[in-house]
Structures are given as structure tokens and as C-alpha cells.
Amino acid sequence: MSPELYITAGAALAAVVVVILLFKAVWRVAEPNEALIISGLGARRRGGDVDSLGFKIITGKGAAVMPGFQAARRLRLDTRAANLQVSCVTQQGIPVHIRGVVIYKVGDDFASIANAARRFLDQQDFMTSAIHELFTGHLRSIIGNLTIEDLILNRERLTSETRASAADEMSKLGLVVDSLQIQEIDDETGYIVNLGKPHAARVAATARIAQAQRDQEATEAEQVAAANMAAARRDARIKEAAYQAEIDRAQATSRQAGPLSEATARQEVVVQETRAAELEAQLAEQRLQSQVRKPADAKAYETRTLSQAERDARIAQAEGEAQATRTRGLADADAARALGLAQAEASQAKGLAQAQAISARAQALKDNQEAVIAQQLAERWPEIVEAGAKAFGGVDHMVVLNGAQGVEEMLAKALTLGGAGLGLARVLLNGNTPNDSNSENGLKATESRE
Template sequence: MELIILLLGIFGTGAGASFLVIRNFYYICQPSEVLIFAGNRTQIADGKEVGYRLVKGGSSIQVPLLERAFRMDLTNMIIELRVSNAYSKGGIPLTVEGVANIKIAGEEPTIHNAIERLLGKSRKDIEQLAKETLEGNLRGVLASLTPEQVNEDKIAFAKILLEEAEDDLEKLGLVLDNLQIKNISDEVRYLDSIGRKQQAELLRDARIAEAKARAQSIIQASENERVTSLRRIERDLQVAKAEAERRVRDALTKRTAVVAEVESVVGSEVARVQAEVAVQTERIKQVENQLQADVVAPAEAECKRAIAKARGDAARIVEDGKAQAAGTKRLAESWKTAGASAREIFLLQKLEPLLKTMAAGVPEVEVQNLTVIDAQNGSNVTKMASFLEQLRQATGVDVAKVAGHLAGGEPTSNGSQHQG
């Protein structure tokens, strides 16, 4: 029984001691912090030995009497930044306001810088250190930029400041998560003038853009109107084409009917003309018969009568010529018997009737004398007799009789006498 009590006492003492050890020397590390157990030397990643060991995201037991435990908060710290009269490039003093989010580095090797420089400092002291560091970097960045560069692109300015401050903060074991520039101003109103200038330029650009947009709108409207007009013309052209095709189809359709109608009219006209031709043919025959009876037959009869009369006149003329030829022959024989002088006298006596006849045929003509010219060889009497005979045969005038009347002293048509 005593042994049991002894064992229970020993067990209770061990349990109490274990509880006491767990309560005082067992540490649990939160996700937003890091545990530092100082006292024992350990080797870090780069091979360097340090006098502490780190615990992050877990738990560990402090070695009594040999180690001391520290907690380091890794949560964000919001730092308000304000820099006044920071001279920019060009000598213009600027006032810059911003906000930064920083925290203690939780990764190696930067965390070792934080342990060496910030372990044991309060959170307020860390924020002040980070603020002074950032403000110094901010002044340095402003000195390398003009007010226009700072004011025109705050994002680029913040990026340059972030790059400039990273090295300094890393040396302190801090990490800059974010940096925003809230406001930039100056007491000489330089930025206001830049703003007004930029505003004027923006207004100018806006007006130019508006004018360009208006011009582009007008151009586009004109182009749309052109396209619409072209489409309208194309539509009207298609309508006109369709209408023309319809008219052609109608014309082709009507052409057959018109051709048939014209053919019927022409056929009827041809039939009428053929009938009229037959009628006219009969009429021509009738007229021919009538002309034959009224004109041709009497004309033929008259022709026959004229031919018979001409034959009778010709027979009489022939008989008269024969009688005259016989008389002339007897006259020539008597002339030959009587001698050359008798025939000349006879011829001269016969010349007067010839002259009267010629004078009657040519009124208002006075014949003073008549001269007979021998056209061939021979005596004058022979040639004269031949001429008178030819003249009598041609004209029916007996020159010898005319000469006889002239020899008897008969007056001429104009009252004068011819001497033989």
C-alpha cells in the first residue's frame, strides 16, 4: 500500500512538472508571427551561424535556462507619408502625401536583418523608422523628377519610389507591400498652372477631337448617303430593267397577235386586190373590145380608105406624069427641030408662071432678075432644060409656062415687068 502511494506521488509530481513545463516552455507560432528562440547557435541557409533559431508556422519548446523566446509580429503596418517643401528637379518645392503598407519580412534572408535591427522594438518605433526611411527616399526621388513628371503619372512615380525604397527597407528587414500617392501640391501654384495648361490642352484636344469626330461623322454620313444613293440607283436600275423585260415580254406576246392580225388584214387585202385584179382584167378586156370597136376598127377602115385614095391619087399623078413626060418629049423634039434659039425663048416664056408661083409663096419679096447657072458641062439650054424638068418633077411647077407668061409681058405680083 505504501508502495502504491509512493508511485502515485511520484506520478503526480511528474505530471505536475510536465504541466508546468508545457505551460511555461511550450510555444505555438501563429501564421502572422515568427518565434525566435535566442541562446543556442544555429547555422542558417547561407552557412552563417547565428545565436538563435526561428520557428514559423508551427510550435516548439523553449530549452529552460538556455533559451529565451521572442515573438515578432508579421502583420501589415499602414504608414501615412507627408513630405513638405521637397524640391523637385527644376527647383519647385512640392508637397507629397501618400500611404504605404509595410511589414516585417517573414522569409529568409531578410528576416535575419529584421531580427538583428528590430527585435525588441515596439511596433510604433518600427513604424516611425519605416516612415522616416520612406520620406527620405521620397525626397530623393522627387529631386530627380520634374513637377510635370511627378504630376502626370503618379503610378510611375510610386513605382520609382517603391524601387528606390526596397533596398533600404530590405536592409532593415522590412518589406514594402504597397505604396500609393494620394496628393501632390505646391505653394507657388506651379502645378495649378500646369493643370490649367493641361486643361486648356485637353480642352483644345477635345475640341479638335470633336471637330474631327464631326468631320468624320459628316464624311461618314456622306459616305452612307453615297452608298444609299448607289443602292437606290441600283434598285431603280433593277426595277427599270425588270420593267423593260416585262415590256419586252409583253411586246413579244403582243407581236404574235399583231403579226397574226396584220397577216389577216394583208391576206384579206391580197384577196380583195386579187378579186379587183380579176375585175380589172375583165374591164381591160371590155375596154379593149370597146376600143377595138370604137377606135381600131374605124381607124383600120379609114386607113384602108386612105390607102385606096392614095393609090388612086398616085395613079392619077403617075398618069399625069406620063402625059407630061410625053408632052415634054414632044416639046423637046419640036425644040430640037426648031433650033437652039427657039428653045431658049420658049423657056423664058415659061419662066414667068414659075416666078409668080414663087412670089406667091414668099410674100413681100421683089424679084428683080433670075440667073441660071450651069452646074455641069454642056450648053446652057441643055442644062436649063434639065433643071426645069427636075424642078417640075419635084414641085409640080412648069417653069416653061411661067417663062411664057413672062415673055407675053404679064405684070408680076408687085406691078413691075420683066424684059425677055
């Protein structure tokens, strides 16, 4: 490459660098939080309300500034804070000390920027002290018309009145208030403190009452919980004791189940055996009633009935004869002899009849002693059966091997013991025969005496 080309390239590069440097030295850009104020030759805004100001306002963009002919200065548009400390007197004559803060900034419109630029462009730090003095004066004026109660209870009124009274002046300064806050209100006399004491006392009393109520409720709840816990422990112990008792009863029942079942089985066997014995005894008794006692009672009843009938007939006959005799005895004296003779004849006939009857009886005994003895036994059969039953009166326990049949045989044997008296009766009847003869002789002698 030739030297000329190097020179040409270097010159072009130098020219570019010079242009860049010149552009950087001439071009100014406004940041988002600032306004660029350009004054000097040709720095006049065309059109608008601020055309006669003699400077140009640039916001949010850039502009060329000719060095030596124009000057560019920056006006900050960001927020600023001014602390307020004001000592003043209220409407009640009570001195108070107010501490607050004002948040302000330069207005965003060109008129506000122009007003702020004219007043604070070279003294932007003086802006805060100006705001302090401005709001201090307005606060003193407004607080002088308010009471401490108004200050405490209605701070919004204080701030709104302060901003309204300072709005015109702030507009002239090109400033706007973003926020005004009253932070503290103090008084040297203690008025505010005393003003809050009754309420504080009420609040404290309410708090103590509430605390006492809560403590009482907590104590009652603790007592109820403790009582519930004690009741739960008592119920648990009662249930445990009941469960243990059931377990003990179940264990005792299981231990006694074997012997108890055996005893029950033996008891059932004894009960069944006893019932069977009772049934057998009842059967034997029924058989005795039907086969022995009832026929014997019927025979004895028949015998007694016949004997009573014969006796009644004899008594009736004798009474009839006696009546007839008494009737005849009442006859006159003539009939008395005839009556006596008739009575004698009747007595003789009666004696003869009795003698004949005795003779017939003796002859019957001689010819058929068995029938007479049987008749006597039949008449005395209940006494014979009672005597035979006395043989079992002293028996406490009797074992019958062959059941009802054995009982029947035993009773039959006892009853047949009465047959042993048959021979004795026969002997007695034979021995009484001579006596009967003597009786007949005596009767004959009686008749002779009559």
C-alpha cells in the same frame, strides 16, 4: 467491477489529461505569416550565421518552450503599408507636396528576421512610423535634384532612386520593400496646372475640331440620307404611277378587246371581199381585152391600113400623072396641041374610069349591100364601141349578179347596139342611089364641055 478498477481508470485518464495540458502549455506553433522567436535556457540556434544571437527563430513549424526557462514571442511577417506625405522643394525652387505609399514587410530570411526582431519585436507598431521617416528623408533628397517635369514625366525614376537609396537601411532593419508608389504631386504655385494648360488647350482644340468634323460629317450624312430617302420616295412613287398606268392600260385593253376583235374581224371580211371583187373585175377586164378589144383593134387596124394604102396609091398615081402632064406641057408648041389632045383623052379616059367605078360601086351596093355596110362598120368600129361604153359612164355603183360572165354579157349587149345602125346605113345607101346617078350625069356633062 471493483472499486480498484475505477480508481485505476480514473487515474489513467487524469494522467492523460495532465499530459495533454502540459504538452499544450509547452508546445508553440509558428503561423505561416509569423516567426516564433524563442529565447532563454538552451534557446540557441546551432549552425548558421545567427548562431551567436542567443535566440532561436522558428518559421512554419512548432517547438517546445519550457515555461519559466524559455520565452516565445511572435514576429509578424505579413505585408504592411506606410502612407507618405512629404513637403519638399524641387531643383527649380518650386515647393511641392508628395503623397505616396510604401508596401513593405519583414524579410523571409533568418538574418532579416533576426534584424527585425532585435529592432521591432516589442515595438512592431513603430515599424510604420520608422519607414515613413526613412522614406520621407530620401524623397526630399532625391526631389531636390529633380525638376517638376521630371517628377511628372518620369515617376519611375523617382521611385527607383528612392528604393535604391533606402535599400541599405532597409536591409539593416530586416525589412524589404514590395512596392513604392507616388500617388499625387501637388504644388501651391499652380506650376503643374499651368504646365498642363497648353497641352490641355491643344487637346481641347483637337477635341473641338474633331467634334466639329464629326458634326459636319454627321450633318452631311444626314443630308445625304435625307436626299436618298427623298429620291427613294420619288422613285417609289414613279414606279407606283408606272405600275398603275400599266394596270389601267391593261384594263382598258381588256375592255376594248371584244369590240376591237369584232371590228378587226369585220375589217378583214371587208378587205377580203374587196380583194375578191377587185380580182373579179381584173379577170373581167382581161377577158374583155383578150376576147373583144384586141380582135376589134386588130380588125380596125387592118381596115385603116388597107384604106391608107389605097389612098396613097391613088395620090401617087395622081401625082405621077400630074408630073407627066407638067412635063409634056413644057414641050414645044408643036407638042402642046398633041399634049392637050393627050390630056383631053386622058381626062376623058379618067372620067370614063371614074364613071365605071361609080357604076361598079352602085352595082355592088345593089348586089351586096351587107358587105359594103360591114366594111363601113369595121372602119368606124372604135367610134361605135366608144358610143356603146358611154352608156356606162354615168353609173356610180353597179352590182353584177353572175360575176365575170354577167360583165361579158353586158359589154356584148352594149356593143351590139351598134348593129342597130346597120338598117339605117342600108336605107341611107338606098336613098343616095339617085344622087349617084345625078353625079354620073354631071360627070358626063363635064366631059362634053371639055
